[in-house]
Amino acid sequence: MKKIIAFGASSSKNSINKVFASHAASLVDGSESIILDLNDFEMPIFSVDRQDEFGIPDLAFKFKNKIKSCNGIVISFAEHNSSYTAAFKNIFDWISRIEKDVWYNKPMLLLSTSDGKRGGRNVLKMAYSRISRGITHKIPIFSLPFFYENFKTNVGIIDSDLNLEFKKSLNLFQENLDLYGN
Numbered sequence: 001m002k003k004i005i006a007f008g009a010s011s012s013k014n015s016i017n018k019v020f021a022s023h024a025a026s027l028v029d030g031s032e033s034i035i036l037d038l039n040d041f042e043m044p045i046f047s048v049d050r051q052d053e054f055g056i057p058d059l060a061f062k063f064k065n066k067i068k069s070c071n072g073i074v075i076s077f078a079e080h081n082s083s084y085t086a087a088f089k090n091i092f093d094w095i096s097r098i099e100k101d102v103w104y105n106k107p108m109l110l111l112s113t114s115d116g117k118r119g120g121r122n123v124l125k126m127a128y129s130r131i132s133r134g135i136t137h138k139i140p141i142f143s144l145p146f147f148y149e150n151f152k153t154n155v156g157i158i159d160s161d162l163n164l165e166f167k168k169s170l171n172l173f174q175e176n177l178d179l180y181g182n
């Protein structure tokens with residue numbers, strides 16, 4: 001059984017990105033998903049001075065260990081002001097101080113969704129550009145616009161064209177997991 005870590009890069013209690021990431025992870029064959037909630041990893045806002053004074057918080061190590069111990073990662077990004085949510089960026093900043101290798105070259109599926117027509121495309125592009133640096137295989141991405149119109153609980157993506165595109169990304173993630181997800 002492959003272990004998949006999945007989370008919405010959002011701290012909203014009813015995060016649609018958490019729902020979408022969980023859904024995607026549940027479709028991966030031969031795997032169990034572990035769904036993370038970023039609220040469980042809330043830390044002081046990163047600053048180099050804070051790190052010098054107090055060190056790196058235990059929660060950052062806890063998050064990093066979750067990444068280290070899994071076979072693959074599914075993240076769905078919420079977009080705030082064309083960028084990462086503060087909740088995700090803070091965790092990213094802290095874990096990037098533990099060691100240079102943040103994602104351990106794990107197979108990843110990067111997603112985004114929003115209630116609007118762009119589906120969080122800006123943040124997904126930004127995340128792909130940053131995260132793909134140092135990853136040796138192709139990272140699949142997919143952005144779902146108009147979440148409330150295009151997604152139904154227990155069904156998934158109901159628009160057939162969007163679902164086809166999503167499945168292509170999911171299949172590449174599955175292939176990468178089989179090849180590199182040890």
Ligand SMILES: Cc1cc2nc3c(=O)[nH]c(=O)nc-3n(C[C@H](O)[C@H](O)[C@H](O)COP(=O)(O)O)c2cc1C
Nearest residue numbers: 010012015016017018078079080081082114115120
């Ligand atoms: C402070 C804030 C800024 C936002 N900025 C954007 C934005 O730049 N682009 C966008 O498409 N949606 C933006 N949104 C809408 C969110 O993408 C939308 O609320 C989405 O549901 C968030 O996903 P979540 O439910 O997983 O948190 C913003 C929402 C908030 C609260």
